Amino acid sequence: MDTQEYLQSLVDAARAAQKEFEKMSQEQVDAAAKAIGKAIYDHAEELAKMAVEETRMGRVDSKIAKCKNKSKSTWWRMKDQKSRGIIERDEVNGIMKVAKPIGVVGCVTATTNPVINPMHNSMCALKCGNAVIICPHPRAKGVGVRAVELMNEALDKLGMPKNLIQIIKEPTMELSAGLMKTVDLCICTGGPGLVKVAYSSGKPALGVGQGNVQVLVDRDVDYDEVAKMVIAGRTFDNGVLCTCEQNVICPKDKVDEMVAALRANGAYYIDNQADADKVRNSAFPDGVFNKEWTGTTIQQMADLAGLEGIPEDTKVLVCCTKGYARQEVLAKEKLFPMLALFTYDTWEECMEIARANLEMEGMGHSVVIHSNNTEHIEAVPTVVNVSRYAVNQVGGTALGGAMDNGLNPTTTLGCGTWGNNAISENLWFTHLMNVSRISYKVPDMYIPTDEEIWAD
CATH class of the missing domain: 3.40.309.10 (Aldehyde Dehydrogenase; Chain A, domain 2)
Known part of the structure; x- marks a missing residue:
């Protein structure tokens, strides 16, 4: 099977799962998001040790803290937020907002956050009724696969569709570039070169800028x-x-x-x-x-x-x-x-x-x-x-967001046009949904005269 056939097989499986998943209620998608976050929280020590051994960078105690803190803060902040169906009614302006899934979200993740990056992106994607395909960094593929296994075990216990979260087990630059072109939207958390490839893929992409x-x-x-x-x-x-x-x-x-x-x-x-x-x-x-x-x-x-x-x-x-x-x-x-x-x-x-x-x-x-x-x-x-x-x-x-501040918890920090990014905030589930607007005529809406509009 060549690269494109392999990627298409992943996307086809993801689409089948997503079509079933998008019919589920707010309570059901919330249960799925919570379950995968809790799976990482519960296995923080195992995953942290694996990450340090495989990537040969970072500290076990810090990675344990990241797994625990990011999973709980992400779930806590998204817990009671609407992300399915009607999410807002503006009676004054006659606008009703309806959240729709994007479909299949691709996630190209970095070696520095090989566990919480896939977890956070997956929690945000599932919160909105999407399916996810993860392409890990080659030097972090083992711990990435293990993290996805744990998340899928948690989803299986809830009776969720198979293949909601998939991972490319043997990642390459060709596969990561191909994934960006095949999915409906790609989140790219990596170096400037990789982000540039994502923005050139022909599909919507959310990338990050360099920190300093x-x-x-x-x-x-x-x-x-x-x-x-x-x-x-x-x-x-x-x-x-x-x-x-x-x-x-x-x-x-x-x-x-x-x-x-x-x-x-x-x-x-x-x-x-x-x-x-x-x-x-x-x-x-x-x-x-x-x-x-x-x-x-x-x-x-x-x-x-x-x-x-x-x-x-x-x-x-x-x-x-x-x-x-x-x-x-x-x-x-x-x-x-x-x-x-x-x-x-x-x-x-x-x-x-x-x-x-x-x-x-x-x-x-x-x-x-x-x-x-x-x-x-x-x-x-x-x-x-x-x-x-x-x-x-x-x-x-x-x-990256914490329990004691108002920044959304994330592993993908947008840097705005200054950093050549599409967003200038912390990536959140609200970025992984389409929002449709139903517009009603407002009979008693005040309409000013031209003189009023242009008056000083």
Whole structure:
């Protein structure tokens, strides 16, 4: 069976399942979404260990937390939301909204989130009456297959149609590209090249942009608390998430306080350009990211860069810089537990450093703001174009949605047109439905005269 025949067989099976599934009630599709989320929650430890062993990146404890937190927050947030049939009646304007399934949703998933990415996309798709076909990263196919097995076992217990969730067991670039062209809509969570292929597939696609989270630190905050949050985010899953903090931008007159707080909370500060150059040359040879550094531990980083004397209990490396944006290669996204430290005189300069760093890499994604000054906080969106601004939170775990903020829980973070994406928010089930509108004439609707319309 050739590639296209194989993909068509998957899509045909998915369509048969979806046609049966779309007849089911809101309660039934909700039960299906809940069941697959709970299956991942219940097997978090097994899946986390498999993911680290297979992908050779990240941390087991972080991946356990991701499986548990993302599954429960996703279900909690979608639990009582309408996604089938009539979802809204607007009596004033005579509009009734009707939700319809898209059909078969394809999901090309990343090696950094090999479990929660397929789970979240599947929960959102099933919530709206769709079927799903997953194409995992080749280096995460084993844990991907296991996750789908567990989700399908949960669906079988509910008597759901077979083949609602399928996975390509031996993924290739050809299969992922072919899937994008065969399904009704594709969610692509991967690198810029893969997202570009998705957008060129001829089918609707929802992709992501590159992360490079800037951390803007004001003068009026508790620097010890900031250090704790920044390190928690930067070290989560060894820094492979697009939501992890990357660059700390703090006041020049507070830099000693910032460094002391970081050190007190487990950071090792590289304060000389000779050692900083060792990191630059190894992690970004000729300015290009060295994939050997992805998800590495502190000691692995030290070995790769040839650094000596790094304490065993170090949680994160913090590196001094020389300039910012294109003057400093460490201003780029770093998929390992390291922070680059930048300083500013005025808040305007702080925002400009963040803007310039993101213009180089990461436009449209996210920033974290540590400040208690509302004027400063609300000035950032006027200068820095990103899709989400987390205030006094841990970026690594908050930007993708959390139980204590209002962002929709997701594993697919849209970056708007700044990041070459179709959406500028966290992917949610509302993106995986078609909404039809029934329009009634409103007999008593006020209709102004032309003079009223054009009057000052």
